[in-house]
Amino acid sequence: MTAHAAPQEVPPRVSVVIPNFNTAHWLPGAIASVLAQRFRDFELVVLDNGSTDDSAAVVARYDDPRVSFRVNERNIGFFGSVRKGCLTARGEFVLVIGSDDILDPGFLEAAVAFLDAEPGCAMVHGPAAWIDPQGRRFGTSDRSWARVTQGTAAMPAIFSKGFCFSSMVMRTAAIRATGPFDEAFDALVDVWLFARMCLEGDVGYLDSILCEYRIHPDAMSMPLYRSNDMFHRQLAVARRIFAWPEAVANGASAHLPEAETHCARVAIEVLHMSRADGYRRWFANLAAILREVPSVTLRPATWLRIGFGLLPHRAIAAMAAWRSRRAIAREGGGTASA
Numbered sequence: 261m262t263a264h265a266a267p268q269e270v271p272p273r274v275s276v277v278i279p280n281f282n283t284a285h286w287l288p289g290a291i292a293s294v295l296a297q298r299f300r301d302f303e304l305v306v307l308d309n310g311s312t313d314d315s316a317a318v319v320a321r322y323d324d325p326r327v328s329f330r331v332n333e334r335n336i337g338f339f340g341s342v343r344k345g346c347l348t349a350r351g352e353f354v355l356v357i358g359s360d361d362i363l364d365p366g367f368l369e370a371a372v373a374f375l376d377a378e379p380g381c382a383m384v385h386g387p388a389a390w391i392d393p394q395g396r397r398f399g400t401s402d403r404s405w406a407r408v409t410q411g412t413a414a415m416p417a418i419f420s421k422g423f424c425f426s427s428m429v430m431r432t433a434a435i436r437a438t439g440p441f442d443e444a445f446d447a448l449v450d451v452w453l454f455a456r457m458c459l460e461g462d463v464g465y466l467d468s469i470l471c472e473y474r475i476h477p478d479a480m481s482m483p484l485y486r487s488n489d490m491f492h493r494q495l496a497v498a499r500r501i502f503a504w505p506e507a508v509a510n511g512a513s514a515h516l517p518e519a520e521t522h523c524a525r526v527a528i529e530v531l532h533m534s535r536a537d538g539y540r541r542w543f544a545n546l547a548a549i550l551r552e553v554p555s556v557t558l559r560p561a562t563w564l565r566i567g568f569g570l571l572p573h574r575a576i577a578a579m580a581a582w583r584s585r586r587a588i589a590r591e592g593g594g595t596a597s598a
Contacts, residue, residue, distance in 0.1 A: 267439050271295045272301050273302065273351055274299070274303075274350035274351045274354075274368055275345070276304045276355045276356075277305050277307060277342070277345030278290055278307065279341035279356065279359065280309065281309065281311055281313065282309065282313045283307055283360060284311070284315045286474070289385075290358070291327070292358060293362045293363040293365075295322065295326075296365045297365055298366055298367040298368075300370045300582075302368060303327075305328050305345060306319050306328055307332065308330065309340075316329060338447055338449070339443065343449070347558070349432055352371065352432055355426075355428065355429045356425060356426070358426075361388075362472040363470065363471055367470040370386075370466050371384050378408060382431055382434040382457040382458075382461030383461075385454075385464070386465060386469070387403045387467070387471075389473070390474075390475050391475070392584070395474075396588045397472070398591055400469060402421045405467075408464055411459060412512045414454075414458045415458045415512040418458075418497060418501075419522040425450035427466075427471040428457075431460075434460040438441050438459060441560070449492065452497075455501045459504075486537070488544075489528035491523060491548070491549060492548070494523045495553070501519075502516040519556070520553050521553060527545075528549060528566070531566075532569045532576050535576055546569070
């Protein structure tokens with residue numbers, strides 16, 4: 261089902277895709293931030309997986325021919341929506357953003373200008389401000405990326421530096437040149453896309469915070485971190501990526517041990533989340549991490565995190581709340597869209 265006007269005859273330069281499932285409470289913020297862009301030549305497609313909330317009514321409020329609401333015939337999940345959005349996009353560039361994320365009004369303008377100036381880059385991305393459910397900033401993603409990183413070098417940086425999917429503006433032609441989407445990546449389809457872009461060209465970086473990434477208990481990734489499933493998925497994805505024939509041929513596969521260590525480092529940093537399920541779950545998760553990547557024990561921070569995880573759960577929760585309040589105060593609680 262498609263709402264609003266028929267597609268424009270002249271393809272837009274940018275296709276913005278928002279995968280959605282029962283996030284009507286967040287959706288207005290994401291849509292409004294796209295429609296507020298100073299760069300106007302875009303289409304905005306909300307791909308809905310059969311929501312049972314008011315998502316359709318939310319999108320119907322926007323009387324803009326660039327906006328469409330498409331309901332998938334069945335729930336194809338996040339992976340399926342990303343794949344469908346990328347393969348049906350009419351724009352020269354594609355951006356997939358979370359339904360709970362916010363773009364600065366100058367984001368598309370800066371991204372398109374960058375890609376026009378750097379034809380050798382298959383994509384450009386940038387740092388994101390982390391915001392809580394109330395929209396208050398409490399931190400930012402890694403900002404150590406170079407303005408342009410050669411594709412081979414960018415592959416290990418996926419794990420060592422990280423990235424924000426909602427800030428990735430990709431060339432549509434580069435996506436379609438990579439071949440079929442690999443369903444084995446599932447919820448980590450963003451990692452697959454980033455890695456494939458590294459094989460198609462260089463990776464650009466906008467060193468300005470023009471995106472806000474919302475972190476909240478209902479986010480898709482939270483249960484995965486708590487169960488340690490995210491660690492297992494990330495590790496499997498890293499091993500899969502660096503085994504690609506192209507990665508072996510260009511030498512990127514030599515960085516697999518480094519990527520594995522970073523996967524374990526992140527898992528150790530969020531290990532305390534599993535204490536909500538008791539010590540048994542925490543010890544099981546820790547044992548799994550150390551069994552897969554024993555080299556992570558060489559980092560002093562690992563032992564500090566292990567000690568933190570041994571505290572009573574109430575103490576952990578209190579310390580986490582205190583750190584959150586301090587981070588929000590340090591950031592001033594501002595927003596990129598303000």
